[in-house]
């Protein structure tokens with residue numbers, strides 16, 4: 139018999155490698171894994187490992203940076219050579235040094251298109267105890283994950299916004315109440331939980347809306363919360379397919395080239411959340427050093443172990 143190329147390859151059933159017929163697919167030629175670096179050099183974000191198992195997302199949030207990344211072509215496509223992907227992940231997992239984390243939600247939502255790929259990756263990470271798998275999602279498609287042998291090596295990070303924001307700018311994603319319910323299920327199944335509140339958007343009544351969300355997050359007791367405020371590259375504006383109303387909130391251009399709400403508003407939003415989430419580890423994503431200086435959040439964030 140041919141020697142398996144990664145541990146457990148011979149246990150994989152053919153059907154676990156088949157993607158639903160309704161999904162657009164193609165072979166990936168370039169590597170699936172790469173180290174992502176913040177390009178501008180103006181922010182404090184750490185580098186992180188990302189897995190490109192799919193491109194695009196069916197949720198089409200108005201602010202989504204993928205509109206710029208893929209020049210408006212955000213309809214999802216999944217890479218079909220799953221065995222090649224698993225072999226590459228397996229080689230990545232064999233790294234004997236410090237703990238690393240593999241992010242599956244940078245160029246797509248980790249669960250919005252299908253759960254087939256995460257169902258392969260979660261048990262693979264569960265067979266070792268050094269490196270972590272990160273799912274980042276607005277989906278509530280978690281039922282198929284609850285009984286998997288994750289061995290505490292998978293972190294599921296739910297992206298949340300208050301219903302007042304989600305209704306306007308995330309209309310195709312499951313409502314936040316469903317995401318919260320999915321998060322509770324994952325906690326009951328023993329998964330490590332993180333929450334991302336990003337991008338916060340200063341809609342009318344934002345203080346009340348984000349206060350309520352913070353209370354619900356505090357009840358979940360996630361291991362880490364990552365906050366971010368609305369930020370848009372010019373390319374997102376150029377290729378935006380959805381409601382352009384979200385652009386009304388960005389009025390200044392910061393040295394990293396993004397458009398953002400005024401610094402004063404961002405600080406007020408972060409301060410509100412930091413005060414409501416006291417006792418939890420709370421980091422801030424893709425912000426300027428001046429904001430970190432003013433608020434002194436945790437140096438840890440969603441993208442690192």
Ligand code: SF4
Nearest residue numbers: 195197198199202247
């Ligand atoms: S869920 Fe995430 S990846 Fe999908 S459209 Fe919204 S912001 Fe983009």
